[in-house]
Structure formats: structure tokens, C-alpha cells
Amino acid sequence: MVTLAEVARHAGVSASTVSYVLSGKRPISAVTRQRVRASIEHLGYQPHAGARALASSRSRIIALMVPLRTDMYVPVMLEIAVSVATAARAHGYDVLLLTGEEGPSALRRVTGSGLAEAVILMDVQLDDERLPLLRAAGPPAVLVGLPADPAGLNCVDLDFEAAGALCVDHLAGLGHREIAVVGESPGVYARHTGFAERTLRGLRSRAAERDVRLLHRPCEGSHDAVAGVLARVSDERPGVSAFVVQNETAVEPLLALLRRTGRAVPEDVSVVAVCADQIAAQASVALTSVAIPAHELGRRAVERLIARLVGRPDGDCDCDCDCDGVAGVELLTPALTVRDSSGPPPPRAPGN
Incomplete structure (x- = not known):
């Protein structure tokens, strides 16, 4: 099994630098972070989850709340969920999937126990009952969706x-x-x-x-x-x-x-x-x-959340996005693709 020390030797940095890149506790230059992450990927290094959590007091787990309701089209929801999991893993986080319709109780249970250190919420309603909890004393969170009042919240969605x-x-x-x-x-x-x-x-x-x-x-x-x-x-x-x-x-x-x-x-x-x-x-x-754009929504949600978790003073969230980790709304611009199903209306009969 590859060790942290081996990653440090391969990247030509100290073990503490590798640790800081993984934890985000201290600012590390973009060049060094890139070199360390390249070594991690090349060597296939996997930090031990339990030791990592004990050392940093962070679980490095993101809770994804995606109620799977019978009146929603589940494949698109799951595509977003897969994109979230893939992007989170690239940043050294795992995803805890919550598919029930428990609302605030599930949010309290997961964040109160310390099981997850951040949350991504899907199936957002205009007056979502989970939002007061997030605004009061909730964990770092990103919404894939837009409520009626997004003030103070971190949201990403299609426009x-x-x-x-x-x-x-x-x-x-x-x-x-x-x-x-x-x-x-x-x-x-x-x-x-x-x-x-x-x-x-x-x-x-x-x-x-x-x-x-x-x-x-x-x-x-x-x-x-x-x-x-x-x-x-x-x-x-x-x-x-x-x-x-x-x-x-x-x-x-x-x-x-x-x-x-x-x-x-x-x-x-x-x-x-x-x-x-x-x-x-x-x-x-x-x-x-x-x-x-299900894949893009999942990826952007994770990037915004990582920026919030890292909390870098220079706004650099160690990804290819332009987000800065602060609350705000990001709406992706929609695009219409013309295919075979649309054309001019048939001519009206005289008198119609």
C-alpha cells in the first residue's frame, strides 16, 4: 500500500505539504498542489479514512440529499448524483447518499452526528423546509436548485x-x-x-x-x-x-x-x-x-462546495472553475438544439 511519505518523495515535497494539500488546512501554491495531486494519482495513494478524520477532525464525507420520489424522473437525478460522487472523489471526498424524504430531520441527523462535514441538496422547493436550518447554523452546503429566496445560500442550477x-x-x-x-x-x-x-x-x-x-x-x-x-x-x-x-x-x-x-x-x-x-x-x-446538463450541475456543485470547505483567502478552490466559495447563485445558460420535431404550423383553412 502506498504511503503518504512515498507520495511526498515522488512529488519532491515534505510529508506535511502532502497532508496540507489533502486537508486544505494551509495555503499551498497552485504549482505544488498540482504536483502533489499528480503524484497521488500516479501512485494510486488512498488516505486511510479513519486516520484522516481523526487527524483533521473532518470526515471528508459529503452528504448528498436526493429524495427519490415516484413523481420525479429518477435517471436524471441519479446522473447528477453520479457526477457529484465522481467530482467529490477527485477532491478526496466520499459521498453519503440520502434518498429518503425526511427533510430537516435527515439534515440534523447527518450533520449533528459529524458523519458528514458538508451537504449538497437536490429537489429544491421554492420554500424548502430545509433552508431555515442551513441559514441558522447549518454545515457548508450547496443547493442544486434555486429557492424563492436564495439570499445567503450557495446555489447552482440550469436557468x-x-x-x-x-x-x-x-x-x-x-x-x-x-x-x-x-x-x-x-x-x-x-x-x-x-x-x-x-x-x-x-x-x-x-x-x-x-x-x-x-x-x-x-x-x-x-x-x-x-x-x-x-x-x-x-x-x-x-x-x-x-x-x-x-x-x-x-x-x-x-x-x-x-x-x-x-x-x-x-x-x-x-x-x-x-x-x-x-x-x-x-x-x-x-x-x-x-x-x-446533469453532469455539469453535479460537477459545479462540488466545485462550489470544495471552495467553501477549503476557504482559501485567495479564492483558489484547487479546481478549474471560477467560483470563490462564497454564497451566491450560479445559473447555467440553457441551449436549445433543433432536431426533427419542430417546424412551421400547418396553414390554416380559410375562415379559421
Whole structure:
């Protein structure tokens, strides 16, 4: 087994310097840190977790709170979780995954016991009940999500409001004037989950600016639920010529039902989605979409948290980001990829 002393010899530094690079207790120059980390990677050095925690009074464990709810699309949540674990490991941290819906009690249990020294929270709601605890005396934390009031918090997320606006701009630019939104499950909106509410805000705001009529219907992901929503839309807004879908499980049922009712995509109706690129590209009709950058969200959350933990006076968090470890909001700019599912609306019959 490789020892710390062997890493020090390989890097040409003292053992204490290696220790400081691992613990972040003292400022070490970027050049030296890079050399030490290269030696650690080359030699395959793995610090003993128990000894490391005793020596530094730090567990070097990050708790990741990711409630796996039945009305959420779990694969995207897990992709973010894997990205968090990978990025944390690169910085010498392990991840404790908390998948229950315990809220503040789980946060108190993990941080109060000293099991984890920092927390990343996912599935953030606009008025999240975990936030008062973080603001009062909580551990270093980063939210993958944006609450209604982010003051004093460290947050990273996709700019979902801008994502909604992008969808409307694309369809309005093609000539669509009536758009229906197939949204997340009703429970997602009942909890005021941030990403869904913010996307809807962007859709509605831009639709008003572009003189577009917008109809939003929450939807479970089953075939029957999508059929019911599609029937309601047809009855309430027969002039709808485009759909925006923010519900990964509803994508294929919607495309199948449109085919079954004789509506071709995009000749008769356009479909745009806010979803993972893989889902959009592999759909039965390749979907024009705004991607969810799951990997990037996980990586950026860890980088912001490491910067906070290291607390370097020069703001250098020993990563390739430009964050400084202080509280604040970082929203990733969304991008819309045009594929086969969007086009101009069909010409209206005379008199319509």
C-alpha cells in the first residue's frame, strides 16, 4: 500500500505539504498542489479514512440529499448524483447518499452526528423546509436548485426560466400562436418544486411578450394520463399547433398518441422538450430540446462546495472553475438544439 511519505518523495515535497494539500488546512501554491495531486494519482495513494478524520477532525464525507420520489424522473437525478460522487472523489471526498424524504430531520441527523462535514441538496422547493436550518447554523452546503429566496445560500442550477423562454421563442419564431405545455406530475407543482415552477414562469412570461396563447396542464407519465391531457387540450384549445413537454416519461406516450390520431410531427404539430439530450435524440421522432446538463450541475456543485470547505483567502478552490466559495447563485445558460420535431404550423383553412 502506498504511503503518504512515498507520495511526498515522488512529488519532491515534505510529508506535511502532502497532508496540507489533502486537508486544505494551509495555503499551498497552485504549482505544488498540482504536483502533489499528480503524484497521488500516479501512485494510486488512498488516505486511510479513519486516520484522516481523526487527524483533521473532518470526515471528508459529503452528504448528498436526493429524495427519490415516484413523481420525479429518477435517471436524471441519479446522473447528477453520479457526477457529484465522481467530482467529490477527485477532491478526496466520499459521498453519503440520502434518498429518503425526511427533510430537516435527515439534515440534523447527518450533520449533528459529524458523519458528514458538508451537504449538497437536490429537489429544491421554492420554500424548502430545509433552508431555515442551513441559514441558522447549518454545515457548508450547496443547493442544486434555486429557492424563492436564495439570499445567503450557495446555489447552482440550469436557468430554467430562460429555458422556458427559449422554447416559446423557437416556436413563436416558426409561426406558432397556440402552445400547450405538458408539464410534470401534479405533485411536483403542489410541492412548488423550483425547476418546474421556474420553467413555467419563463414559458408564461415569454408567451405574453410574443402574443402567444399558452395552456399548461400537469401530467402523470402514464399512457392513459397523457391521453387524458391530450384530449383536454384538443377540447379546450383546438387551435394548438405545438407542445412543450417538461416530463420525460410523457414524451413517448405523447408522440405515440399523436401518431395514432393522425397528426404527423412536425408537419401537423411541433413538439419541443426540456429533457436530457439522450431522451431527445433517441425519441421516436428526434426532439428539438433544451438539455438538462446533469453532469455539469453535479460537477459545479462540488466545485462550489470544495471552495467553501477549503476557504482559501485567495479564492483558489484547487479546481478549474471560477467560483470563490462564497454564497451566491450560479445559473447555467440553457441551449436549445433543433432536431426533427419542430417546424412551421400547418396553414390554416380559410375562415379559421
